[in-house]
Amino acid sequence: MSQPANLSPSAYLKDHASAGRGVFASTLIPPGTEILNVTDPLICIPDDAHLDTCCHYCMAEATDEASSVNQAYRPPVKLSYCLGCRVVKYCSKACQTTDWKQKSHKYECVIYKAQYPRVLPVTARAILRMAKQFLSETPGSNIVGGIGALKAHAEGFVKVGGDRWEMANLTAKGAAEFSKVSKQVSFEPEFLRDMYCKLLINSATVVTQTFDPIGLCLAYQGAMFNHSCDPNAIMMFDGRQLSIRSLKEIPKDAEITISYIDNLSTRKERKEDLKSRYFFDCACSLCSSDVQPLESSRCPKCKGSIPSNTTTCPNCNQITPDDELSAAIALAASTTTQRTKRNADKSPTTTLKSLQSLYSANLPPTFPPIPQLHQDLATSYIDEANWKTAFLHLLTLYVKVYPAVYATPYHPVRVVRTFTLAMVLIQIAVDAPEGLGENIDFTKVLYGLLTEVCGNVEKSHGGQSTFAEVVRRKMEEVKVDIGIDSNWEADKWMGKGLRAIPDLEGEVAKIIKIVDEFLETLKSN
Ligand SMILES: C[S@@+](CC[C@H](N)C(=O)[O-])C[C@H]1O[C@@H](n2cnc3c(N)ncnc32)[C@H](O)[C@@H]1O
Incomplete structure (x- = not known):
């Protein structure tokens, strides 16, 4: 099987017993x-919500739109419309020229202009770009071979029918119709429908370095990796650059897997999601296991953890009545359904009420969707500059959730969220340090959090990444601002986490107390 050029020599492509092609480790x-x-990547474009705020080529976010973390330390980005279509924007002439010549904006521009002020949805924009590049290449080229080999699951789409199949037909028909204004080439709906199916099975969401979704990407090289709910690798983005990085040690000849979905969900939800979106029954090691760590419940008597496959507490032998447990689990499932509905009420008041109900039903902080609700609330409170409340939700995740769900301290999501926690702590220290439980030594905790992030960023994001640069600069700035005491050598504990720093024992105990008290208030409300 021919190997993609960008794959590291430590990996190889081969046919998998039950999942088509897969990527395997050629060495440890x-x-x-x-x-x-x-x-x-073949396609990397802003989604509908980010057409106005991201460069259509390099994906740079306009300075005033970028989240505070992304905005922190990079040159200001100003975007200007393409004067042809007035739909897409660029941060520089160089990006505009490359997109025009190499990425087929020259082709799209007239189509977008003819539709203006209507804007084509991201899937229609992507399949036109995909089809154009496919036809512009000579047969046998990498692009033609790459797109040709992608799984389409057309029979799966037909069989499922319903909304998804209707959307495939509608999008393809619409895009084919729009393409007729081009003097270069127009497409048949059936061809575009095939592109649409391939796009949905093989594309990925482009995220910022802090994991905020901004666009859609199709890279046939990245589409060769199969899924696991307990993946050993992760797909990341730095602008339009896609990378896949190992999350743990991968033995020689083991399959390298990434996750296609939100892994912080129950087995039932994960399996349904994978079946409906990617047409396979997940049989990964986690889905095949009797015990689902996130679905452990909490013993009402001793507060210990009860594994998902029993109702008896292994610590005190208390038996939780079956109906009590089933009611709590059903409440969690309906909260997830509600949260993921397109038109759901996402206000902090409603989200907070859902969170309180789940805690009142005695579920632990790791039970889905409790981590997601804390994250949603933290994001809303950051947007409102309500730093203290945001801090409490982020701190809960930091103390109670991340160590359990992201086993390694260098998991990129854990590192990014720890950095956000540090940034929020800075805001509190600046605005109003009092009133947060017992007085924490903000300086030490902040420096401890940043040493943790700095020590892990090489493994999580890569030392040359934009995020690593942001983190290093922030650390230098904080060192100067707080006048680091040269006797306090926190650098020694770089990357090991707050708990490993002896000087911080007292602060860590205070932090845990703050979180425990916060969870009690959520439960009793
Ligand atoms: C992005 S592609 C992955 C590469 C694919 N195996 C190939 O041959 O091109 C996604 C498709 O691969 C298959 N796949 C991925 N992960 C799988 C898994 N864990 N078990 C079974 N099939 C899987 C499914 O058919 C899914 O729709």
């Missing part, structure tokens, strides 16, 4: 290794 791969790097 240490954690934090870059396995794939694609600087120029």
Whole structure:
């Protein structure tokens, strides 16, 4: 089987027993290794919500739109419309020229202009770009071979029918119709429908370095990796550059897997999601296991953890009545359904009420969707500059959730969220340090959090990444601002986490107390 050029020599492509092609380790791969790097994915474009705020080529966010973390330390980005269509924007002439010549904006521009002020949805924009690039290449080229080999699951789409199949037909028909204004080439709906199916099965959401979704990407090299709910690698983005990095040590000849979905969900939800979106029954090691760590419940008597496959507490032998447990689990499932509905009420008041109900039903902080609700609330409170409340939700995740769900301290999501926690702490220290439980030594905790982030960022994001640069600069700034005492050598504990720093024992105990008290208030409300 021919090997993609961008794949590291430590990985190889081969046919999998039950999942088509897959990528395998040709040697033992240490954690934090870059396995794939694609600087120029076939398609990488802003989604509908970010057409106005991201460069259509490099995906840079306009300065005033970027989240505070992304905005912190990079040159200001100003976007200007393409004067042809007035739909897409660029941060520089260079990006505009490359997109025009190499990425087929020259082709799209007239189509977008003809539809203006209506804007084509991201899937229609993506399939036109995909089809154009496919037809512009000579047969046998990498692009033609790459797109040709992608799974389409057309029979799956037909069989499922309903909304998804209707959407495939509608999008393809619409895009084919729009393409008729081009003097270069127009497409048949059936061809575009095939592209649409391939896009849905093989594309990924482009995220910022802090994991905020901004666009849609199709890189046939990245689409060769199969899924696991307990993946050993992760797909990341730095602008339009896609990489796949190992999350743990991967033994020689083991399959390298990424996760296609939100892993912080129950087995039932994960399996349903994978079946309906990717047409396979997940039989990964986690789905096959009797015990689902996130679905452990909490013993009402001793507060210990009860594994998901029993109702008896292994610690005190208390038996939780079956109906009590089933009611709590059903409440969690309906909260997830409600949260993921397109038009759901996402206000902090409603989210907080849901969170309080789940805690009142005696579920632990790791039970889905409790982590997601804390994250949703933290995001809303950050937007409102309500730093203290945001801090309490982020701190709960930091203390109670991340160590359980992201086993390694260098998991990129854990590192990014720890950085956000540190940034929020800075705001509190600046605005109003009093009134947060017992007085924490903000300086030490902040420096401790940043040493943790700095020590892990090489493995999580790569030392050359934009995020690593942001983190290093922030650390230098904080060192100067707080006048680091040269006797206090926190650098020694770089990357090990707050708990490992002896000087911080007292502060860590205070933090845990703050979180425990916060959870009690949520439960009793
Ligand atoms: C993005 S592609 C992955 C590469 C694919 N195996 C190939 O041959 O091109 C996604 C498709 O691969 C298959 N797949 C991925 N992970 C799988 C898994 N854990 N078990 C079974 N099939 C899987 C499914 O058919 C899914 O729709």
